[in-house]
Amino acid sequence: xxxxxxxxxxxxxxxxxxxxxxxxxxxxxxxxxxxxxxxxxxxxxxxxxxxxxxxxxxxxxxxxxxxxxxxxxxxxxxxxxxxxxxxxxxxxxxxxxxxxxxxxxxxxxxxxxxxxxxxxxxxxxxxxxxxxxxxxxxxxxxxxxxxxxxxxxxxxxxxxxxxxxxxxxxxxxxxxxxxxxxxxxxxxxxxxxxxxxxxxxxxxxxxxxxxxxxxxxxxxxxxxxxxxxxxxxxxxxxxxxxxxxxxxxxxxxxxxxxxxxxxxxxxxxxxxxxxxxxxxxxxxxxxxxxxxxx
Amino acid sequence: xxxxxxxxxxxxxxxxxxxxxxxxxxxxxxxxxxxxxxxxxxxxxxxxxxxxxxxxxxxxxxxxxxxxxxxxxxxxxxxxxxxxxxxxxxxxxxxxxxxxxxxxxxxxxxxxxxxxxxxxxxxxxxxxxxxxxxxxxxxxxxxxxxxxxxxxxxxxxxxxxxxxxxxxxxxxxxxxxxxxxxxxxxxxxxxxxxxxxxxxxxxxxxxxxxxxxxxxxxxxxxxxxxxxxxxxxxxx
Numbered sequence: 001x002x003x004x005x006x007x008x009x010x011x012x013x014x015x016x017x018x019x020x021x022x023x024x025x026x027x028x029x030x031x032x033x034x035x036x037x038x039x040x041x042x043x044x045x046x047x048x049x050x051x052x053x054x055x056x057x058x059x060x061x062x063x064x065x066x067x068x069x070x071x072x073x074x075x076x077x078x079x080x081x082x083x084x085x086x087x088x089x090x091x092x093x094x095x096x097x098x099x100x101x102x103x104x105x106x107x108x109x110x111x112x113x114x115x116x117x118x119x120x121x122x123x124x125x126x127x128x129x130x131x132x133x134x135x136x137x138x139x140x141x142x143x144x145x146x147x148x149x150x151x152x153x154x155x156x157x158x159x160x161x162x163x164x165x166x167x168x169x170x171x172x173x174x175x176x177x178x179x180x181x182x183x184x185x186x187x188x189x190x191x192x193x194x195x196x197x198x199x200x201x202x203x204x205x206x207x208x209x210x211x212x213x214x215x216x217x218x219x220x221x222x223x224x225x226x227x228x229x230x231x232x233x234x235x236x237x238x239x240x241x242x243x244x245x246x247x248x249x250x251x252x253x254x255x256x257x258x259x260x261x262x263x264x265x266x267x268x269x270x271x272x273x274x275x276x277x278x279x280x281x282x283x284x285x286x287x288x289x290x291x292x293x294x
Numbered sequence: 295x296x297x298x299x300x301x302x303x304x305x306x307x308x309x310x311x312x313x314x315x316x317x318x319x320x321x322x323x324x325x326x327x328x329x330x331x332x333x334x335x336x337x338x339x340x341x342x343x344x345x346x347x348x349x350x351x352x353x354x355x356x357x358x359x360x361x362x363x364x365x366x367x368x369x370x371x372x373x374x375x376x377x378x379x380x381x382x383x384x385x386x387x388x389x390x391x392x393x394x395x396x397x398x399x400x401x402x403x404x405x406x407x408x409x410x411x412x413x414x415x416x417x418x419x420x421x422x423x424x425x426x427x428x429x430x431x432x433x434x435x436x437x438x439x440x441x442x443x444x445x446x447x448x449x450x451x452x453x454x455x456x457x458x459x460x461x462x463x464x465x466x467x468x469x470x471x472x473x474x475x476x477x478x479x480x481x482x483x484x485x486x487x488x489x490x491x492x493x494x495x496x497x498x499x500x501x502x503x504x505x506x507x508x509x510x511x512x513x514x515x516x517x518x519x520x521x522x523x524x525x526x527x528x529x530x
Contacts, residue, residue: 219440227363227445239449
């Protein structure tokens with residue numbers, strides 16, 4: 001009996017010591033943002049670029065099973081130098097290619113960023129060029145290393161029982177953990193997930209404003225943005241492509257980037273609370289596809 | 295049968311022969327160079343009728359470089375990598391902007407060497423510099439180059455400010471500010487994108503930096519030739 005207990009203890013010690021050393025730790029995978037190309041070919045001369053921005057709920061201890069909490073299409077028209085952010089609520093009931101109908105955020109769980117990108121393309125008719133995905137820690141790290149982001153919070157937020165966001169109304173600089181909490185907050189808003197999705201779009205525009213302001217004063221600061229992102233990310237796109245995207249970002253004015261959430265109505269599928277995208281969204285997709293701006 | 299020449303004909307014949315002989319002698323004398331005097335040629339300075347004008351004065355370049363994109367401290371390896379790129383980037387900036395403002399005939403070649411094809415086409419269309427001003431006179435030239443420390447120092451950003459105008463007494467002057475976004479493949483730096491802001495200055499009195507501040511450079515009369523090897527360190 002004693003020998004069996006000793007063997008069990010020894011086994012547990014070995015498992016707890018050796019296993020975490022094999023391969024990357026779950027914490028590392030959850031933390032790093034990921035960049036990828038949706039299609040093998042990329043045409044930089046088409047004048048329009050579309051990037052799918054994904055925020056997943058991956059965190060320490062849950063790296064491989066993640067749902068997409070944030071889904072946004074960022075469009076840039078390189079000829080007019082205008083852009084747009086189109087927000088898709090995570091509970092949108094859509095067709096996932098090869099999987100049937102489900103909430104859009106499940107596409108990430110079932111097939112990774114590539115399946116989610118195909119789902120969004122199928123839904124909107126917009127051909128995506130890149131995807132970028134970030135988890136909780138990665139997002140917080142990037143905001144922290146960029147020394148925060150200035151945002152205008154329209155109403156005071158108290159989501160202490162949810163995301164932990166506690167913010168006053170007005171223009172203020174959000175630290176990394178505050179930005180993450182605000183991006184996740186939904187229970188404090190009557191619009192729930194739709195409101196949260198819109199706030200996430202606001203945050204993307206605020207980051208763009210920050211990029212433009214900093215690089216206007218010091219163009220070389222773009223290199224810091226790239227370095228911070230690359231420090232916390234894994235890439236499937238070249239450094240040149242990232243550099244070009246960054247340069248484009250420095251030339252985009254925040255006032256020239258619209259932030260639009262697709263119109264939806266609340267509903268149920270079985271016992272699941274979902275949102276149905278309104279038919280009026282089709283005209284938004286068409287306009288966005290044509291102009292890459294909103 | 296004997297040939298008998300009348301006396302009058304003899305006189306005319308003798309006169310003609312003498313005249314011909316005199317003519318021949320004259321031609322021979324005039325075609326011979328006096329001893330000690332070389333033949334006139336195109337290289338003879340006394341033959342040259344065009345004299346070179348004094349080139350306009352040019353402001354001394356003020357170029358600073360710094361490490362960019364480092365979240366925390368710069369490691370020694372990063373600092374070494376960045377230091378190796380400084381000479382090439384400094385030379386690139388000087389060559390390009392000398393071509394833009396001083397030696398327009400070299401601009402196509404500099405764009406071809408230092409820009410990507412798309413960026414070169416866009417730069418030619420931009421109207422940067424003073425193409426119609428003839429030779430420009432610069433009163434201020436500065437550049438700040440940020441070199442990315444991460445990823446093997448393959449990205450850089452150069453911001454350039456130049457005050458210039460045509461080398462004429464009442465010529466209008468302008469301020470040129472531009473940003474070059476550069477990337478490196480192996481040892482080859484190229485501009486992938488740029489922004490330009492060029493606007494006239496009110497009048498010469500507002501030039502904060504006169505040509506007397508570092509007028510020209512040592513040994514440089516504005517006729518500096520482009521660097522043949524961008525990799526070499528230059529100290530101008």
